[in-house]
Amino acid sequence: MSLAPYYYRPLTPPEAAGAAGQRRHTRNLSSSSYCTVDTSPESIISASNYTPSRSPVLRQHGPTLLPKIRTQDSSLEPSSAHRPAIHRRTSSSIIHTTKHARPVMYRSATEPVECAPMMSPVSNASYSRSNSLNPSPGLSKVQLNVPVKTHSRSTSASSINSDVLNRFGYPTYRHMPVYVSHNQQTPSPDLFATNVMPFTNMAMPEPPIINLEGTFDMPVDLDTISRPCSMSPPPMLPPMSTISMLSYLTQPTQPINLVRHLTFQTGRGLTNHFWWDIRNVRPWKSFSLQTMSAIPDLLTLLNFQHDTACLPGNNLNTTTVTPGSETDLANLISKIYFPKINAATRLSLGNNSICLYPAPTPTGSGLSANAANTPTFLANYPSDNDRTLSGLPRGRVVGLVRSFDRWNTGMRLEGPARKVEYLRTLAHLQKCMREHSCRYGFIITEIELVCVRAGCDERGQPYFGFVEVAEAVETKTFARNESNSESGVNLTVTLALYYLLMLAKATPLPGQPSSFMDVGGPGALTRQRVWDGGHHGENVLSIDEDGDVEELGKDGKDKWIPEPQMGEKREARTVRGWVWPADPWHKREGERGERGSGRGKRG
Structure with a gap:
């Protein structure tokens, strides 16, 4: 069997080759996160900036060795210059692995390149979220062994305390720690960029107040009130014709x-x-x-x-x-x-x-x-x-x-x-x-x-x-x-x-x-209220407010108006029950057939 390295992923350990059903899944979106234990920090930094290197074939015989937590990994002081900047994100408390305990799973994800400019308006470079979550400039190594089929997160909500927040919290929760810069320093991630562009809070111009009460004493120019939306001049309106x-x-x-x-009214009894x-x-x-x-x-x-x-x-x-x-x-x-x-x-x-x-x-x-x-x-x-x-x-x-x-x-x-x-x-x-x-x-x-x-x-x-x-x-x-x-x-x-x-x-x-x-109803007899000219004699001259002279006849009626004939008087009495306005009320004035259809007929 050839010992040529795989170009896609590490090989499965020999003891885990038969346990196909115990294979766990790893969420890894970046090919640059596959590296060996002996990789130096310089190679890791160069790999993050250039084409990632291919991992050699890893074979392990014997029981799986767990990493040992060192005191310098738990300290916030910077590491010495001769040691490689290695840091692994672990829980604050030691987890004892048993057959019933869930093993630790390390998750690594990389932000898409297109999302990076949306995070910060200052920096143009893109960096992975795995790098941004590390509290040290050094990059963590990847654990390649797969002990069991299940996976677990490195921390849970129940294991978070004040010490964990002080060490791994976001910059919004605490102050950024001070690190010793290396010869080749990794730029700060975009996700927690602290550079802020200056912004001047300028008040929007308020439109003038127009009083709508009464009439306008002066014309209102709407072009000065509305905000200009185009550099082109306003369209010319056709002249309006007024009258x-x-x-x-x-x-x-x-x-x-x-x-x-011509149509003339024929017959009698059609009008009242x-x-x-x-x-x-x-x-x-x-x-x-x-x-x-x-x-x-x-x-x-x-x-x-x-x-x-x-x-x-x-x-x-x-x-x-x-x-x-x-x-x-x-x-x-x-x-x-x-x-x-x-x-x-x-x-x-x-x-x-x-x-x-x-x-x-x-x-x-x-x-x-x-x-x-x-x-x-x-x-x-x-x-x-x-x-x-x-x-x-x-x-x-x-x-x-x-x-x-x-x-x-x-x-x-x-x-x-x-x-x-x-x-x-x-x-x-x-x-x-x-x-x-x-x-x-x-x-x-x-x-x-x-x-x-x-x-x-x-x-x-x-x-x-x-x-x-x-x-x-x-x-x-x-x-x-x-x-x-x-x-x-x-x-x-x-x-x-x-x-x-x-x-x-x-x-x-x-x-x-x-x-x-x-006018009132028929019972009010307002028809009996006539104008007599202020006099009670015959052949009286009436002078109105305009100076016009009108000769009054009997009962104050104008003298030029003719007298009705006997047949016309008989028709009037038959149709409406009365002839002259001074006559008493008659039952035909109410028109019995229409009493229930509405208000009484006016005189």
Whole structure:
């Protein structure tokens, strides 16, 4: 058999050759840890820096010899120069080996080279953990004999005491011992490197404090607040197109032709309001641009610039549309005007703002749910939950749509028949306002818009049959009026409806009355409260606060209003149980078929 040395690992001793099952495992990750007993410290040091040498063949005959612990191995003083620096890591107490005792196993592991730079930012060299755990510059020798199949650790948790910690503890537990340097000194391990790079604790710059209360008095540059993340200049933003809300609400709108087919109400007993319910008609002169400019901060809000991208309806459609009926006219009006008005109120009041929309189909039954008694348009908040007797949401503003041939402001100055048609539409609007307990309403046609306010006293109590009618606003009005030196603009349909919604919002505008009108139930008989002009005689001249003179007739009613005929009075008594506001309460006012469906019907 050849005696050539093995190049991979030492041979098994002869006495342990037959004990294959008693072979223990050794965890060794470095080939440089195989050495003989006679290896000098110089060769070990050179082997740690260069290619490891191959171990010769080791053969042992006889019983296994245990190493003897010497006093110089247990001392912390440096060894003499003529002796090799040999140290073996053992326990502080002598362990007697018996057949039941577990033999000692020496473990050696080497850290990967790639992990060394992560341990210390100072040193670039890599060293094994076995070297770093030795308290002496000399390297320990490896025990090659394998006495039994089991293995044990050199120390356990129960054998650790203060002496062991003083000798083998980490540098964080004690001070490093002082060693005598050799001619060829081993560098300190990376795991316990004490060189520390200097670090300066610098405070991070704090961003400036921005006060979000109120309005900004100066523009805020976000580039100076945010931390720069790139050396390249910020991208150039395209110029933003802006427009003021006042200019947006005075833009021209799509023209509408007259309705082709007129529909007139036929039959009797379909409505519970009659044209002589209107007793007094007065001009609403405060509904103007002069009043709007006098309200604090309203013009400032209208002149504020907004991005045109958030405002719908900027592209004008000049094509003239022709509705076929009043229903088609209502759909065109809600499509042309309402998006711009709702966008303006949303920018002025927030997302939960009052908005204008077509009235839904009534869910109730009886006369109050008839289309001839319900409004065409409603305006309220999305959070409003109140309902009327007909099942509609309670509106803060109600609106009616009529064709120009059926109703217009010039009908008041025409014959009695045309005056009756003029008063019938006003009576329908008054009935809707009293049912919804709101003070504001409007009537719109293809040609004009008329805003109406219910008459109330100083305490807010309504008068039955008293309405204030604003000056008509033509639908073709747009752009600027250069002759008007005060405001420079004309009142358009969109601007007028926007102002009407601002009057009807939850918090009233300064100096303007609230939109809520306390009408009460049918038992309250608020219809009996009429305006008599402060006099109790006939043919009395009434002078309002604006200086307009109106001749009053019987019971304070305007003298130009005609008297109803006998057939009309009979119909009114049959349908609702009363003719004049001063008549006593009748059981038909409660509408027995609708008493269980909701609140009592308002007078």
